[in-house]
Amino acid sequence: MSSDINSNRIYKSLREIPAQIDKNSDNIPRSRARYFNSGNAFMIGQSEIPDFVFEAEPKKAFSDTTPTCLIPCDISGQLRCDYPATSPLILVYYARINSGETLPTFFNASGALLYIISGSGETSCGDEFIGWGESDVFLMPGGEKQLHTAGSEPAILWIATNKPQLAFENSYIRNGDLVPGLVHYPSKEIDRQFDLIYRVDTDQEISGSAVMFSTSNQELNRNILPTSTAGINSLPPKAKQRAHRHNSIAISLVISGEGCFSLINGEKKEWRRWTTMITAPVSVHSHHNEGNNAAKFLIVQDAGVYSYTRAMGFEFVDDQNLH
Numbered sequence: 001m002s003s004d005i006n007s008n009r010i011y012k013s014l015r016e017i018p019a020q021i022d023k024n025s026d027n028i029p030r031s032r033a034r035y036f037n038s039g040n041a042f043m044i045g046q047s048e049i050p051d052f053v054f055e056a057e058p059k060k061a062f063s064d065t066t067p068t069c070l071i072p073c074d075i076s077g078q079l080r081c082d083y084p085a086t087s088p089l090i091l092v093y094y095a096r097i098n099s100g101e102t103l104p105t106f107f108n109a110s111g112a113l114l115y116i117i118s119g120s121g122e123t124s125c126g127d128e129f130i131g132w133g134e135s136d137v138f139l140m141p142g143g144e145k146q147l148h149t150a151g152s153e154p155a156i157l158w159i160a161t162n163k164p165q166l167a168f169e170n171s172y173i174r175n176g177d178l179v180p181g182l183v184h185y186p187s188k189e190i191d192r193q194f195d196l197i198y199r200v201d202t203d204q205e206i207s208g209s210a211v212m213f214s215t216s217n218q219e220l221n222r223n224i225l226p227t228s229t230a231g232i233n234s235l236p237p238k239a240k241q242r243a244h245r246h247n248s249i250a251i252s253l254v255i256s257g258e259g260c261f262s263l264i265n266g267e268k269k270e271w272r273r274w275t276t277m278i279t280a281p282v283s284v285h286s287h288h289n290e291g292n293n294a295a296k297f298l299i300v301q302d303a304g305v306y307s308y309t310r311a312m313g314f315e316f317v318d319d320q321n322l323h
Contacts, residue, residue, distance in 0.1 A: 049249060052277070068102075070094075071095070084164070087164070089305070095158075098154050099152055102148065103148045108166055108172055109142035112139070114140065119155030120150075121151050124146065125141065137213060143173030180216055197234075211231055211232050221304065227305045233299055236294050247281050248306050254275050255274075255295075258291045
């Protein structure tokens, strides 16, 4: 048994001992110090990341009674953090912009990735602007104000940021230097990139057919942001993606997927168009298309963290009982 050096209490294990402080509390620098040990500072249980499906948020975005606004996919209560979060490092939103109206945004994030679910419009950031339409993707710098204006019909957007990452460290983006201005990935060019992929035989050592997005700033890392990856994955009719797992989380927007489902640790998750799904880190998962049309889903991951630290932990798990 051990006793607290600042009290007479007896503890049965190292794990029970609370944070310790210097007994010389009159010295301010020393009073700020805290001491833990190998029993109470390691292997501390965190709340699990749920295999969550966001359905209320897209329903709200598509409702004609919803004003122009951002709609966060927020499970901060389950993650036990005091800032909005979809995962420990990622926050995604749906945005509704009613016809002819403008939505201002400012994200304290490295950047923000947007997918246009429906509608058309334009976005300005600083002295740059782009026009966008359905199925386009674009990237905006963080730490700068943007203005998004819808055209003659309401526009529905899906937005992914790494705001929780910066909130966790209480840090701030000042000038958007991580993103070289607005970066536009038009839907026709995305389709052309898929055509290129489809002309090459699929390698069974890759996890699927996907168009991954990057920028001139991140070309060396092949990421969309230093700590984030993003891409659109495709699954042909009557096909399945091999079961696998990795240390990064996957947050997916179902673009098209009638007759599709995922198996996550053996549990079946039906796909519904425009819902956002979380696939928890390390979970064994596979994606299945039993429909007659190709499926597509946009995936954002915190994979840049793990690839940079050489800890992605990607592996196929073909012998896992997924049914």
